[in-house]
Amino acid sequence: MDKVLSRKLDNYIKNIPSLPTTLSKVLEICNNPRSIPADLNHVISLDPVLVGRVLKLINSAYYGLKVTNMVRAIIMLGLNTVKNLALSSAIIGNLNIRESPGISLEGYWRHSLCVGVAAKILARKRGIDPKLLEEYFVAGLLHDIGKIPLNIVLPQEYLLTIKSADAGVSLVRAEAERLGITHNEVGARVFQAWHIGGALEDVVIHHHNCTTYAGEHRDLLYSVVVANYFASLMEIGFAGDSHPEKPDPSVWKTLGISRDIFDDIRPVVDDEMAKAQIFLNL
Numbered sequence: 001m002d003k004v005l006s007r008k009l010d011n012y013i014k015n016i017p018s019l020p021t022t023l024s025k026v027l028e029i030c031n032n033p034r035s036i037p038a039d040l041n042h043v044i045s046l047d048p049v050l051v052g053r054v055l056k057l058i059n060s061a062y063y064g065l066k067v068t069n070m071v072r073a074i075i076m077l078g079l080n081t082v083k084n085l086a087l088s089s090a091i092i093g094n095l096n097i098r099e100s101p102g103i104s105l106e107g108y109w110r111h112s113l114c115v116g117v118a119a120k121i122l123a124r125k126r127g128i129d130p131k132l133l134e135e136y137f138v139a140g141l142l143h144d145i146g147k148i149p150l151n152i153v154l155p156q157e158y159l160l161t162i163k164s165a166d167a168g169v170s171l172v173r174a175e176a177e178r179l180g181i182t183h184n185e186v187g188a189r190v191f192q193a194w195h196i197g198g199a200l201e202d203v204v205i206h207h208h209n210c211t212t213y214a215g216e217h218r219d220l221l222y223s224v225v226v227a228n229y230f231a232s233l234m235e236i237g238f239a240g241d242s243h244p245e246k247p248d249p250s251v252w253k254t255l256g257i258s259r260d261i262f263d264d265i266r267p268v269v270d271d272e273m274a275k276a277q278i279f280l281n282l
Contacts, residue, residue: 146187
């Protein structure tokens with residue numbers, strides 16, 4: 001990659017505000033199998049913004065509940081859901097996202113919402129543990145996060161990259177050829193700067209080279225890959241990829257599904273996306 005462009009990206013990522021201290025405590029508590037809702041409440045109650053986000057979410061159409069007590073909200077949502085809510089809202093809030101000539105933010109977020117919703121629906125249809133479903137949603141919502149720095153820092157270069165992808169290649173290939181770096185790699189830099197690892201980082205890094213992945217989060221990764229293809233194929237939103245790559249046959253086989261499942265989930269997606277919009281307004 002050109003040294004000047006690389007320096008611009010590095011400077012942008014270096015100057016992204018650190019994630020809230022509260023978030024690291026939330027992650028620590030949620031990753032401890034001995035934690036109870038009261039432990040999480042003790043930390044969240046110190047952050048009025050996060051308190052408001054959790055209560056707003058549980059009382060939204062996304063869950064359709066009426067709860068004002070924080071401990072009860074945590075019990076009903078589950079530790080994993082609260083963790084993913086805190087993580088996704090903090091990431092979105094800290095990126096200084098703004099419009100640029102490259103990808104329309106409206107199209108980008110509509111695509112990302114669709115991938116998150118579709119990944120969650122696919123997981124639910126396949127009988128994945130309900131406590132884990134929000135991780136599928138958040139992984140889909142954030143999978144393309146590396147496009148945000150490219151869109152903001154290199155607006156003209158990224159616009160030309162998207163236009164070159166219109167000629168018949170995938171966007172990730174056009175990025176590699178024109179910029180010398182892909183949105184997967186940029187997303188990895190962002191997550192590394194914030195010390196976010198695990199399943200979400202794996203999805204960000206590998207959703208365009210998933211067949212080489214040998215980690216423990218293959219089901220989550222493959223679900224996002226299929227959901228990403230679904231969103232692009234159905235033209236729900238637009239994140240710069242006019243010619244998405246088809247998932248490898250091994251992806252469908254591993255998940256135990258076929259392309260026909262798209263016909264089943266398509267009617268549900270729009271309604272679920274309207275509810276999930278709350279995540280972008282928290």
